[in-house]
Amino acid sequence: MYVVAMTMKSRGFMLKDTNCIFNTRRLHYINKILSFIFMIICSILNVICGYISIFNLMFSILIIHSELNKNVCKALIAAEYVDVEVKMAENFQMGKSNKTPEFLKLNPLGKVPALETPEGPIFESNAIARYVARLKPENTLFGSSPIEYGQIEQWIDFSALELDANMRAWVFPRLGYATYIKSAEESYISGVKRGLGALNTHLASRTFLVGDSVTLADIIMTCNLVNGFKFLFTKSFTSEFPHVERYFWTMVNQPNFSKIIKRMGEVKQAEVVLPFTSTKKPESKPKSEPKKEEAPKPKPEPEAAPEEEEAPKPKAKNPLDLLPPSPMVLDDWKRLYSNTKTNFREVAIKGFWDMYDPEGYSLWFCNYKYNDENTVSFVTMNKVGGFLQRMDLARKYAFGKMLIIGNEPPFKVKGLWLFRGTEIPKFVMDECYDMELYEWTKVDLSDEAQKERVNQMIEDFEPFEGEALLDAKCFK
Numbered sequence: 001m002y003v004v005a006m007t008m009k010s011r012g013f014m015l016k017d018t019n020c021i022f023n024t025r026r027l028h029y030i031n032k033i034l035s036f037i038f039m040i041i042c043s044i045l046n047v048i049c050g051y052i053s054i055f056n057l058m059f060s061i062l063i064i065h066s067e068l069n070k071n072v073c074k075a076l077i078a079a080e081y082v083d084v085e086v087k088m089a090e091n092f093q094m095g096k097s098n099k100t101p102e103f104l105k106l107n108p109l110g111k112v113p114a115l116e117t118p119e120g121p122i123f124e125s126n127a128i129a130r131y132v133a134r135l136k137p138e139n140t141l142f143g144s145s146p147i148e149y150g151q152i153e154q155w156i157d158f159s160a161l162e163l164d165a166n167m168r169a170w171v172f173p174r175l176g177y178a179t180y181i182k183s184a185e186e187s188y189i190s191g192v193k194r195g196l197g198a199l200n201t202h203l204a205s206r207t208f209l210v211g212d213s214v215t216l217a218d219i220i221m222t223c224n225l226v227n228g229f230k231f232l233f234t235k236s237f238t239s240e241f242p243h244v245e246r247y248f249w250t251m252v253n254q255p256n257f258s259k260i261i262k263r264m265g266e267v268k269q270a271e272v273v274l275p276f277t278s279t280k281k282p283e284s285k286p287k288s289e290p291k292k293e294e295a296p297k298p299k300p301e302p303e304a305a306p307e308e309e310e311a312p313k314p315k316a317k318n319p320l321d322l323l324p325p326s327p328m329v330l331d332d333w334k335r336l337y338s339n340t341k342t343n344f345r346e347v348a349i350k351g352f353w354d355m356y357d358p359e360g361y362s363l364w365f366c367n368y369k370y371n372d373e374n375t376v377s378f379v380t381m382n383k384v385g386g387f388l389q390r391m392d393l394a395r396k397y398a399f400g401k402m403l404i405i406g407n408e409p410p411f412k413v414k415g416l417w418l419f420r421g422t423e424i425p426k427f428v429m430d431e432c433y434d435m436e437l438y439e440w441t442k443v444d445l446s447d448e449a450q451k452e453r454v455n456q457m458i459e460d461f462e463p464f465e466g467e468a469l470l471d472a473k474c475f476k
């Protein structure tokens with residue numbers, strides 16, 4: 001542009017030298033006008049180029065690496081609003097794909113989701129959603145003024161830090177991802193309530209968080225609330241927050257939301273707070289109150305070593321070890337089960353009945369009592385996985401098969417267990433709290449239909465009772 005302006009100027013002098021009607025002053029103005037027009041053209045070209053690069057991105061491939069979850073939905077819903085295609089990575093397996101060197105280049109923490117773009121990766125679900133929302137120039141997801149933009153960002157942070165952080169901390173111990181501590185849970189619940197209280201007040205006179213249409217704040221807030229409504233917020237809990245409840249269902253049912261969210265299964269409000277699947281037993285109350293009269297004993301100084309170490313008490317024998325010996329050796333059965341790869345019926349199942357000793361062992365069917373709650377496949381699988389982990393204490397005395405049944409939620413959980421002894425061992429009943437979540441029925445060996453059911457459960461027969469298996473887990 002500078003070169004052009006100079007050329008204009010020198011041309012101006014030339015015209016004066018040839019005594020043309022233009023005088024120098026006039027030429028000066030013309031030069032200025034031409035330079036100005038040139039600048040305008042450059043700016044327009046710049047804007048067009050910017051648009052072209054955004055359009056390029058809009059039509060280029062964006063891939064989200066993750067399984068579908070509420071965090072992924074944020075970007076997918078934003079994509080619906082701005083008409084951008086975001087693909088899900090094929091065959092992504094949580095726990096495997098996110099540990100690969102390729103994934104760690106997208107997100108060094110190995111956490112999902114991560115977005116692959118032609119310009120480089122982005123992680124953190126809110127950042128991904130912001131990026132996608134920006135791909136269409138002139139859209140209202142960021143509001144229509146600086147103040148609206150500020151408020152949208154305010155609610156995005158609020159939903160992440162005041163609500164999502166507390167909801168995650170509340171639900172994680174229940175999913176078995178963290179240790180349950182009663183007092184900590186109480187403080188997370190009160191954090192959620194405080195956040196929902198403020199949100200409720202804000203929404204009392206509004207349909208959307210900011211302005212008169214859906215913004216990115218509504219997308220992120222709603223996605224963050226999904227797991228709360230599914231797993232934690234019962235009707236009686238949300239009755240304190242009626243405007244949040246109305247807002248949530250209004251948003252979830254917006255076509256661009258429901259199209260994406262329903263891919264995770266139907267959103268149904270929790271009837272009970274998600275029961276525990278933690279690997280640690282919830283803190284139980286002390287059995288008896290400490291005696292009030294007794295003066296508290298002074299704590300020994302940590303440095304002071306006991307004068308003489310007490311001899312370790314011999315470990316009490318498990319009553320099952322005192323049972324009369326059985327010709328059935330549990331480990332032999334477990335080995336046969338694991339090593340049989342073909343002809344399972346003829347080899348493993350036949351072998352099982354050949355070695356089965358009804359005097360030394362018993363077989364039990366179990367049926368999960370709360371199948372209605374099994375609305376999310378991975379949560380149901382985690383629940384069963386947690387149960388099997390907690391059965392570790394019975395490994396020497398038990399073998400089990402757990403089936404997660406159905407193509408669609410609610411999934412049914414049914415199982416078969418072989419226990420040492422003719423009853424379910426008392427220590428298992430006492431120490432594994434999942435046991436009471438199931439109905440237990442002793443297998444009647446005189447009933448051929450029940451024996452066939454045992455066979456089918458051992459061999460993961462499909463369809464099982466007319467339905468596909470979502471998963472089959474073995475305890476051995």
Ligand SMILES: N[C@@H](CCC(=O)N[C@@H](CS)C(=O)NCC(=O)O)C(=O)O
Pocket residue numbers: 069071109110111112113123124125126
């Ligand atoms: N603040 C992150 C949270 C990411 C996150 O915690 N992702 C979980 C799954 S929802 C994960 O990848 N966990 C695996 C791990 O921690 O290794 C976001 O919004 O993207």
